[in-house]
Amino acid sequence: MRYVPCAVIDSTLREGEQFARASFSPAQKIQIARALDAFGVEYIEVTSPCASPQSFEDCRAIVGLGLRAKILTHTRCHMDDVQRALAAGVDGINLVLGTSSFLREFSHGKSIDAVIQAATEVITFLQQFPVEVRFSCEDSMRTSIDDLLRVYRAVDALGVDRVGIADTVGAGTPRQIYDLVSRVRAEVQCGIEFHGHNDTGCAVANAFAAWEAGATHIDTTVLGIGERNGIAPLSDWVARLHATAPRLTAHYHLPGLVGLDRLVAEMIGLEIPFTGCVTSFCAFTHKAGIHTKAVINHPQTYEILAPEAFGLTREILTGHRLTGWNAVA
Amino acid sequence: MRYVPCAVIDSTLREGEQFARASFSPAQKIQIARALDAFGVEYIEVTSPCASPQSFEDCRAIVGLGLRAKILTHTRCHMDDVQRALAAGVDGINLVLGTSSFLREFSHGKSIDAVIQAATEVITFLQQFPVEVRFSCEDSMRTSIDDLLRVYRAVDALGVDRVGIADTVGAGTPRQIYDLVSRVRAEVQCGIEFHGHNDTGCAVANAFAAWEAGATHIDTTVLGIGERNGIAPLSDWVARLHATAPRLTAHYHLPGLVGLDRLVAEMIGLEIPFTGCVTSFCAFTHKAGIHTKAVINHPQTYEILAPEAFGLTREILTGHRLTGWNAVA
Ligand SMILES: O=C(O)CCC(=O)C(=O)O
Ligand SMILES: O=C(O)CCC(=O)C(=O)O
Ligand SMILES: [Cu+2]
Numbered sequence: 001m002r003y004v005p006c007a008v009i010d011s012t013l014r015e016g017e018q019f020a021r022a023s024f025s026p027a028q029k030i031q032i033a034r035a036l037d038a039f040g041v042e043y044i045e046v047t048s049p050c051a052s053p054q055s056f057e058d059c060r061a062i063v064g065l066g067l068r069a070k071i072l073t074h075t076r077c078h079m080d081d082v083q084r085a086l087a088a089g090v091d092g093i094n095l096v097l098g099t100s101s102f103l104r105e106f107s108h109g110k111s112i113d114a115v116i117q118a119a120t121e122v123i124t125f126l127q128q129f130p131v132e133v134r135f136s137c138e139d140s141m142r143t144s145i146d147d148l149l150r151v152y153r154a155v156d157a158l159g160v161d162r163v164g165i166a167d168t169v170g171a172g173t174p175r176q177i178y179d180l181v182s183r184v185r186a187e188v189q190c191g192i193e194f195h196g197h198n199d200t201g202c203a204v205a206n207a208f209a210a211w212e213a214g215a216t217h218i219d220t221t222v223l224g225i226g227e228r229n230g231i232a233p234l235s236d237w238v239a240r241l242h243a244t245a246p247r248l249t250a251h252y253h254l255p256g257l258v259g260l261d262r263l264v265a266e267m268i269g270l271e272i273p274f275t276g277c278v279t280s281f282c283a284f285t286h287k288a289g290i291h292t293k294a295v296i297n298h299p300q301t302y303e304i305l306a307p308e309a310f311g312l313t314r315e316i317l318t319g320h321r322l323t324g325w326n327a328v329a
Numbered sequence: 330m331r332y333v334p335c336a337v338i339d340s341t342l343r344e345g346e347q348f349a350r351a352s353f354s355p356a357q358k359i360q361i362a363r364a365l366d367a368f369g370v371e372y373i374e375v376t377s378p379c380a381s382p383q384s385f386e387d388c389r390a391i392v393g394l395g396l397r398a399k400i401l402t403h404t405r406c407h408m409d410d411v412q413r414a415l416a417a418g419v420d421g422i423n424l425v426l427g428t429s430s431f432l433r434e435f436s437h438g439k440s441i442d443a444v445i446q447a448a449t450e451v452i453t454f455l456q457q458f459p460v461e462v463r464f465s466c467e468d469s470m471r472t473s474i475d476d477l478l479r480v481y482r483a484v485d486a487l488g489v490d491r492v493g494i495a496d497t498v499g500a501g502t503p504r505q506i507y508d509l510v511s512r513v514r515a516e517v518q519c520g521i522e523f524h525g526h527n528d529t530g531c532a533v534a535n536a537f538a539a540w541e542a543g544a545t546h547i548d549t550t551v552l553g554i555g556e557r558n559g560i561a562p563l564s565d566w567v568a569r570l571h572a573t574a575p576r577l578t579a580h581y582h583l584p585g586l587v588g589l590d591r592l593v594a595e596m597i598g599l600e601i602p603f604t605g606c607v608t609s610f611c612a613f614t615h616k617a618g619i620h621t622k623a624v625i626n627h628p629q630t631y632e633i634l635a636p637e638a639f640g641l642t643r644e645i646l647t648g649h650r651l652t653g654w655n656a657v658a
């Protein structure tokens with residue numbers, strides 16, 4: 001089977017800043033950006049330079065690091081915002097505007113025509129500059145499909161690099177996301193970015209379904225931090241791709257994942273969730289007697305990922321009560 | 330749309346015991362069983378009474394509580410094991426036997442014919458007793474589909490209540506699980522149970538895909554605890570079903586979820602993962618200014634689940650740097 005590669009847009013420095021416990025200092029942001037770049041993510045998304053004078057400085061400082069990763073910033077679809085983003089020197093601008101009836105009614109109050117008009121003004125302006133441009137419909141999952149396709153077709157025709165599909169409230173299921181991305185894939189020429197929240201536990205699987213349906217870019221954050229319980233964690237995403245085909249992750253420095261997760265965990269003052277993939281303390285811990293016996297014979301019996309690929313080792317617990325299960329085998 | 334309901338088989342007292350940090354005392358097991366029953370799970374699965382004399386006692390003690398939930402135990406497909414399970418007085422026996430080439434070669438060494446023969450002996454014996462019987466193919470995802478269907482057809486014909494599909498190493502994707510369960514659904518008359526590990530971050534979504542394809546029973550554990558990084562967490566599963574249709578979770582005592590998660594978190598000495606649904610400290614915390622403003626107007630703008638349904642409240646963070654985002658709106 002041939003797989004189309006998929007770029008990671010890591011948003012720890014934007015979505016991640018929206019996490020309850022995140023409050024990164026300028027020095028910490030630089031440390032995170034360097035660690036993400038060393039791991040090899042293709043893009044780093046940072047908070048809008050319009051959020052505060054400090055966020056403008058932080059954005060410029062990260063641009064100034066000269067990383068391999070492209071630096072994106074996430075702005076509203078306003079001329080003021082994108083001018084400030086250009087002044088900060090970013091490689092690309094991730095525009096977002098709400099299109100669901102919820103957001104149109106209770107947030108910005110715009111009609112779909114007004115959304116397209118705002119997008120047209122800003123995107124047309126940005127065409128003069130050497131930056132990547134993405135336009136995303138916030139809360140895509142709760143936007144009518146007709147509205148959504150109208151907006152995507154319009155911005156695709158204006159020449160955006162990609163459109164963004166956002167499951168802003170984490171409502172989607174993998175089959176819904178697959179269907180939606182397939183519909184969009186059939187209508188636009190540009191790339192497709194997917195951003196999915198984890199409110200119903202499906203963020204990673206939804207990202208994977210989006211990729212299967214033709215998404216070219218996937219949003220992650222380190223440890224999944226973001227609004228509420230966050231989005232797809234980078235480690236989980238890498239685990240999922242790696243299990244599908246190791247060559248999909250061959251360009252990443254996989255042994256760097258655990259250090260990256262630990263770095264951010266320390267900054268937010270929380271443990272790496274034990275339910276996380278690869279980097280959780282127990283991700284490669286085998287306990288039941290029947291498991292430990294087989295794993296000693298042949299690790300693949302109870303492992304889909306090899307810890308060695310991530311610079312880690314497996315742990316085999318013995319001497320507890322469940323060892324006895326196999327003793328009777 | 331009409332939805333077929335789905336029963337939860339909570340395996341905190343079996344799969345959960347295989348978690349690195351779990352070592353429940355008899356009194357703790359009883360506390361967990363009572364809390365699961367108060368929440369309303371349909372089934373509670375406990376460690377095999379053959380694992381140790383203590384596990385036999387613990388199983389009997391839980392059976393003796395007279396809970397509404399049915400008590401299952403999880404045993405190998407051996408006559409000794411099921412006799413011990415019957416002696417413990419359980420309502421049902423969840424038989425398991427490895428069918429993947431990995432497990433057949435490196436674990437028990439049986440051919441598929443030998444698997445069917447072992448299943449036939451044990452299931453035929455169990456038909457005399459008033460217990461539910463399930464037969465599961467461990468590592469179903471890495472078993473050839475022909476072998477798998479042969480085994481499931483054979484045990485269905487023997488009259489099992491359900492077959493089990495196990496993604497033992499967490500390798501599956503939602504589309505693969507959907508396809509596999511659909512294949513099995515077309516071949517057997519009995520119920521279908523799905524058990525999926527989280528090694529690649531898809532446990533909840535895979536359980537949901539299994540249900541969409543016709544699975545009738547889903548395995549969960551409190552907080553997702555289990556071998557390695559575990560299986561589908563009960564809270565995430567309930568969140569996913571509730572978001573799909575509240576009537577799918579109407580028979581559960583939803584406000585009991587947070588206490589259940591906290592109880593087990595305390596017993597294992599770890600925090601509820603902040604990435605978890607519903608019960609994580611930040612599941613209903615809104616931070617970015619544009620979010621907080623809209624949520625105050627109308628909570629649904631950034632919430633797919635209402636915290637009130639779970640006896641919880643939303644938290645709105647203000648006074649941090651990102652509040653300013655909306656100040657420029
Ligand atoms: O810009 C996007 O596509 C996503 C914005 C966001 O964080 C969300 O909608 O959850
Ligand atoms: O009995 C089953 O279906 C599942 C056993 C188990 O824990 C697994 O295969 O991961
Ligand atoms: Cu988001």
Ligand SMILES: [Cu+2]
Nearest residue numbers: 344497524555
């Ligand atoms: Cu398991």
